[in-house]
Amino acid sequence: MYDVIIIGKGPAGLSAALYTVRFNLKTLIIGGNDSKLFKADKIDNYLGFSETISGSYLLTEGEKQVKRLGAEVVDDEVISIEKDDHFSVATVKTQYSAKALLLATGAPSKTIRIENLVKLEGKGVSYCSTCDGFFYNNLKVGVLGNKDYAISEAIELLRFTKDLTIYTNGKQLEMSSKYEDEAKQFRVETRQISKLDGSEFLERIFFADGTSEQIDGVFVAYESASSIDFARKLGILTQGNTVVTDQNQQTNLPGLFAAGDCASGFKQISVAVGQGALAGKAIADYVKSLK
Incomplete structure (x- = not known):
């Protein structure tokens, strides 16, 4: 069993590992090289580099650093987390257990390739039901998505209109048990969407079958963040797409911490590194308290 498993090897996860290994915790980091930061070509807003660096350089060097200090790093994908007297983490390849867990997967944005989607942003296409739902009182509205977040947005929109459809864009609707009953009140359209259209504002949605x-x-x-999926299944408090933590990055579930973009409104490398450091120290204190 590990003392701590860190999910995500971005700046928050790697920073936390620097501290957990220095406190002699058996540390495992699970993640891949598919983050937005890893793909960033130029970074100039992180202290300590006189010349522009790439995201891949920063993360590769950070991974080398934590490995040198004793952390174990595996390239794998976490598919589920369970909590009893410890944390059980199932990945595509195997299963691990730990006394404490840090969610540091970032907040990846998924690209949706639908014609005119970007063009009609602010003209019928929105990303915030709380911000813009009021403008659609008693109108015909759709929610584009196929997981819990889509259902929660649809529920939020019920305050403004009852004419709601969840468009999964060719995928099956996937949800946790929390939303099984509530999802039944919505029309679900699973056909793939080819484009959105309208002369000035959104007027029609077109499907791949021509209708x-x-x-x-x-x-x-x-x-936008797999950490949110894990948090919801574990009963962790969330706010929008953010995991709620205290000042030491501890969630409402003892032993579970969150840091970086999944737990911050200001998504910057320096913020993620700082939160990772706070989490690393707090995790060490938590594990020590178990002995």
Whole structure:
């Protein structure tokens, strides 16, 4: 069993590992090289580099550093987390257990390739039901997504209109048990979407089979952070797409911490590194308290 498993090897996860290994905790980091930062070509807003660096350089050097200090790093994908007297982490390849867990997967944005989606942003396409739902009182509205977040956005929109459809864009609707009953109240359209259209504002949604239907607004609700999926299943408090933590990055579940973009509104490398350091120290204190 590990003392701590860190999910995500971005700046928050690697920073936390620097501290957990220095406190002699058996540390495992699970993640891949598919983050937005890893793909960033130029970074000039992180202290300590006189010349522009790339995201891949920063993360590769950080991984080398934590390995040198004693952390174990594996390239794998976490598919589920369970909590009893310890944390059980199932990946595509195997299963691990730990006394403490840090969610540091970032907040990846998923690209949705639908014609005119970007063009109609602010003209019928929105990303925030709380911000823009009021403008669609009693109108025909769709939510674009196929997971819990899409259902939660649809529920939020019920305050403004009852004419709601969840568009999964060719995928099956996937949800946790929390939303099984509530999802039944919505029409679900699983056909793939080819484009959105309208002369000035959004007017119609077209499907790959050539048919179309009238629509007044579409709210994009593709899940932006896998940490949110894990948090919801574990009963962790969330706010929008952010995991709620205290000042030491501890969630409401003892032993579970979150840091970086999944737990911050200001998504910057320096913020992620700082939160990782706070989490690393707090995790060490938590594990020590178990002995």
